[in-house]
Amino acid sequence: MHFVICMFIACICLITAVLFTEVFPKWFKAILALLGSATAGYAIAILIRKIAMWTNAFTKPQLLPTAGICAGIMLIIVIIVVFILRKRKAKKA
Numbered sequence: 507m508h509f510v511i512c513m514f515i516a517c518i519c520l521i522t523a524v525l526f527t528e529v530f531p532k533w534f535k536a537i538l539a540l541l542g543s544a545t546a547g548y549a550i551a552i553l554i555r556k557i558a559m560w561t562n563a564f565t566k567p568q569l570l571p572t573a574g575i576c577a578g579i580m581l582i583i584v585i586i587v588v589f590i591l592r593k594r595k596a597k598k599a
Contacts, residue, residue, distance in 0.1 A: 509556070512549030516542045520584070543584050547577025 519542030523535045530538075551573035558566045 509549050509552045512545050512552065516546035516549060518542075519545065539584050539588075540581065543580035544577045547575075547580045548573045550576040550580070 519538045523530070523538035523542065527535065551567075551569055554572055554576075555566055555569060558564055
């Protein structure tokens, strides 16, 4: 259940940052993106931990380091998507 709640919060943060691009200032959008990627990373870490417990294929990883790695990866993905969207917007204009 924690996974679902965290993914819902992450989706709301990221969708809000995308939908209201003209309304919010840049610093607020950056905070929303950071919060969304951190929450999504934590949710992915919970999912990895649950899969490890269910399958017994590997040892159960520690939650905090795994969440940090996953949050960093999610933040990099968000930054890449923002740059791709900016390039598309610049081409259309």
